[in-house]
Amino acid sequence: MATLFTRIINGEIPGTFVWADEECVAFMTIEPVTPGHLLLVPRQEAESYWDASPEVVAHMARVAQILSRAQLEAFSTARVAQAVAGFDVPHLHIHLIPVDSEADMALSKAKAAEPSELEEAAAKIRAALSKAGYPQVCEAAPGA
Numbered sequence: 001m002a003t004l005f006t007r008i009i010n011g012e013i014p015g016t017f018v019w020a021d022e023e024c025v026a027f028m029t030i031e032p033v034t035p036g037h038l039l040l041v042p043r044q045e046a047e048s049y050w051d052a053s054p055e056v057v058a059h060m061a062r063v064a065q066i067l068s069r070a071q072l073e074a075f076s077t078a079r080v081a082q083a084v085a086g087f088d089v090p091h092l093h094i095h096l097i098p099v100d101s102e103a104d105m106a107l108s109k110a111k112a113a114e115p116s117e118l119e120e121a122a123a124k125i126r127a128a129l130s131k132a133g134y135p136q137v138c139e140a141a142p143g144a
Contacts, residue, residue, distance in 0.1 A: 002045070003045055003089060003090060003091035004089050004091070005039075005041045005089055005091040005093060006043075006045055006091065008027065008041075008141065009025055009041070009043060009141060009142060010141065011140070011141035011142075014141075015027040015028075015141055016028040016115070016118040016119055016122045017122070017138045017139060017140060017141060017142070018038065018067070018070075018122050018125045018126050018129065018137065018138070018139075019040075019063065019066075019067060019129065019134075019136050019137060019138060020136060020138040020142035021063070021136045022043075023042060023043060023044075023056060023059045023060070023063075024040060024041060024042045024043060024056070024059060024060055024063055025040075025041055025043065025138075025142055026038050026039065026040045026041070026063070026067055026096070027039055027041070027122075028113075028118040028121060028122050029095070029110070030112060030113060030118065031110040031111060031112050031113070032097075032110060032111070032113050032118075032121075033095075033097050033104065033105060033106065033107060033109050033110050034075075034077075034097055034098050034099060034104055035075060035098070035117070035121045036071050036074060036075045036077075036097075036098040036121045036124070036125060037095065037096070037097045037098070037110075037121075038067060038071070038095070038096040038097075038125070039093045039094070039095060039096075040060055040063060040064055040067060040093065040094040040096060041091065041092070041093045041094075042056045042059075042060060042092055044056055045091055046091070046092045047086075047090045047091065047092070048086050048090075048092055049084045049086070049092055051092070052092050056092075060094060064082060064094055064096060066129070066132075066134060067080075067096055067125070067129075068080035068082070068096055069128075069132065070125050070128035070129045070132065071096060071098045071125060071128075072098070073128040073131075074098075074121075074124035074125050074127070074128045075098040075121075075124070077098040077099055077100050077104075078099065078100045078101070079098075079099050079100075080096055080097065080098055080099065081095075081096075081097045081099045081102075081104070081105040082094055082095065082096055082097075083095040083097070083105065083107065085107060095107065122139075126139065
């Protein structure tokens with residue numbers, strides 16, 4: 001059975017996307033800790049970081065760096081925190097969270113956001129990615 005994230009990637013469940021390539025996608029989490037909080041997810045269904053192939057993990061690390069730079073530009077925060085927690089969905093994902101302090105990155109502080117808030121944050125990230133010259137920017141589910 002497909003994971004929740006695979007269903008989002010395939011367009012079966014709505015998602016607010018900012019990135020899609022052959023290996024992974026990035027979309028806004030519906031329960032952000034801070035504005036601009038993204039989830040970077042491989043297309044390959046690996047339950048955890050340890051289950052993914054080294055090639056997928058390496059690719060995701062490169063994409064996380066690209067996305068983090070765009071988030072820094074879009075939200076003018078001190079850092080972008082990365083967390084591989086994976087307790088909520090059994091599909092590897094990296095949280096990319098714009099933060100100004102360690103207190104800002106507590107996943108327990110996540111709260112539901114309105115679709116308009118997610119789209120506004122996504123638009124800022126897409127603009128920063130486009131400005132940096134990345135053609136992998138996307139607005140719709142790559143499988144839709």
